[in-house]
Amino acid sequence: MAPLMFTVSTSPLVHAHSNIRNSVFMPRRCFGQIHLHTTPSIRGCSLSIRSTSSPYSGFTRIDGKKEAKSIRDEIKIEVSRMNASKNVVPGLAVILVGERKDSASYVRSKKKACESVGIKSVDVCLPEDSSEEDVLKYILSFNEDPSIHGILVQLPLPSHLNEHNIVNAICKEKDVDGFHPFNIGLLAKRGSEPDFVPCTPKGCIELLHRYNVEIEGKRAVVIGRSNIVGMPVAHLLQNEDATVTTIHSKTRNPEEITREADILIAAAGQPNMVRGSWIKPGAVVIDVGINHVQDLNVPSGSRLVGDVCYEEARKVASAVTPVPGGVGPMTIAMLLSNTLTSAKSIHKFQ
Ligand SMILES: NC(=O)C1=CN([C@@H]2O[C@H](COP(=O)(O)OP(=O)(O)OC[C@H]3O[C@@H](n4cnc5c(N)ncnc54)[C@H](OP(=O)(O)O)[C@@H]3O)[C@@H](O)[C@H]2O)C=CC1
Numbered sequence: 231m232a233p234l235m236f237t238v239s240t241s242p243l244v245h246a247h248s249n250i251r252n253s254v255f256m257p258r259r260c261f262g263q264i265h266l267h268t269t270p271s272i273r274g275c276s277l278s279i280r281s282t283s284s285p286y287s288g289f290t291r292i293d294g295k296k297e298a299k300s301i302r303d304e305i306k307i308e309v310s311r312m313n314a315s316k317n318v319v320p321g322l323a324v325i326l327v328g329e330r331k332d333s334a335s336y337v338r339s340k341k342k343a344c345e346s347v348g349i350k351s352v353d354v355c356l357p358e359d360s361s362e363e364d365v366l367k368y369i370l371s372f373n374e375d376p377s378i379h380g381i382l383v384q385l386p387l388p389s390h391l392n393e394h395n396i397v398n399a400i401c402k403e404k405d406v407d408g409f410h411p412f413n414i415g416l417l418a419k420r421g422s423e424p425d426f427v428p429c430t431p432k433g434c435i436e437l438l439h440r441y442n443v444e445i446e447g448k449r450a451v452v453i454g455r456s457n458i459v460g461m462p463v464a465h466l467l468q469n470e471d472a473t474v475t476t477i478h479s480k481t482r483n484p485e486e487i488t489r490e491a492d493i494l495i496a497a498a499g500q501p502n503m504v505r506g507s508w509i510k511p512g513a514v515v516i517d518v519g520i521n522h523v524q525d526l527n528v529p530s531g532s533r534l535v536g537d538v539c540y541e542e543a544r545k546v547a548s549a550v551t552p553v554p555g556g557v558g559p560m561t562i563a564m565l566l567s568n569t570l571t572s573a574k575s576i577h578k579f580q
């Protein structure tokens with residue numbers, strides 16, 4: 231079979247000149263080309279065995295942790311430049327309702343990330359049985375607070391609360407999650423750009439850009455259609471001229487569709503759902519899934535895995551994001567980026 235051509239760079243030098251101010255919507259120059267070949271299909275997801283060999287020598291592990299650090303470094307410089315010029319510190323308010331451990335852990339990570347770049351973070355932790363009015367009271371007060379430039383309500387909310395009413399109450403100028411219908415509408419509308427793009431989808435596209443993955447004209451398949459990840463990432467890919475197919479829980483024979491994908495984004499919340507045999511040889515795979523699975527070999531008794539069986543995927547794909555260390559850190563970096571953008575826009579600082 232003739233080798234396929236795909237533009238993924240393996241050189242770390244290509245990451246050196248990123249610019250957070252316009253990086254997400256700006257197509258990047260493609261540096262290297264990798265010649266791909268087919269590999270035999272692989273059965274059985276080797277969950278606990280770390281294989282070191284890959285039949286595809288040009289395989290790239292997409293390092294979200296490293297890219298997120300580099301983005302944070304750029305944001306830190308911008309935050310201090312703004313502070314020096316305008317005497318303004320960007321402020322992010324995070325509202326957490328209830329006691330979900332994973333949500334509390336994400337909120338801690340966000341706080342730590344804010345501190346690392348000089349963004350002020352304000353956390354409000356409300357009890358599980360809070361009423362809609364309780365939550366709305368905080369949102370309306372942050373909407374008016376000039377020291378707050380971004381507001382995030384950690385999802386999922388307890389089931390008695392109406393997510394729609396709560397998310398819509400965040401003023402669109404401070405909607406750093408990009409979940410407000412105004413921003414989602416602009417994302418979906420041709421020829422327009424939202425003020426804020428949801429952080430996880432933005433992080434996925436940013437990784438593709440930073441690794442010089444060509445999107446235009448490619449076949450992209452997104453597994454999942456949620457408001458947080460699947461739907462917005464499909465719009466972003468389409469806005470970059472990919473031909474996009476979305477897979478959801480009612481899709482029949484999903485593996486027949488994923489095998490056509492040059493770019494595969496998995497966001498279903500199903501541990502190791504995407505096997506090696508689901509992947510087109512040479513495809514770029516972005517694993518958004520965050521799943522805790524039991525592992526009695528580790529002291530905590532559980533382990534984090536994605537939606538993609540990484541050990542199989544690395545033998546077929548040209549590039550894959552790991553979990554942890556892939557999309558997750560990028561999500562938080564994009565939240566910081568959106569908060570900085572908001573502060574700059576509110577204070578008219580370029
Ligand atoms: N790394 C990060 O930064 C982030 C990670 N996540 C993780 O990403 C994953 C998805 O999150 P989120 O979008 O919020 O999840 P949701 O549960 O809201 O949505 C899951 C989507 O996947 C679809 N789906 C579920 N099971 C299957 C299946 N077997 N086959 C095909 N499609 C399926 C659902 O279909 P249907 O619409 O038909 O129900 C739905 O559209 C989770 O693991 C979550 O923890 C989420 C946000 C950020």
Ligand SMILES: Nc1nc(=O)c2c([nH]1)NC[C@@H]1CN(c3ccc(C(=O)N[C@@H](CCC(=O)O)C(=O)O)cc3)C=[N+]21
Nearest residue numbers: 336382383384385386407429520554555556558559561
């Ligand atoms: N309003 C709102 N906005 C969100 O963006 C939002 C949300 N609600 N609810 C939950 C999901 C999930 N999410 C993650 C953020 C960071 C990591 C992350 O940093 N993960 C690390 C590992 C973390 C760990 O070890 O548990 C990694 O993948 O390397 C994961 C998931 C944001 N979400």
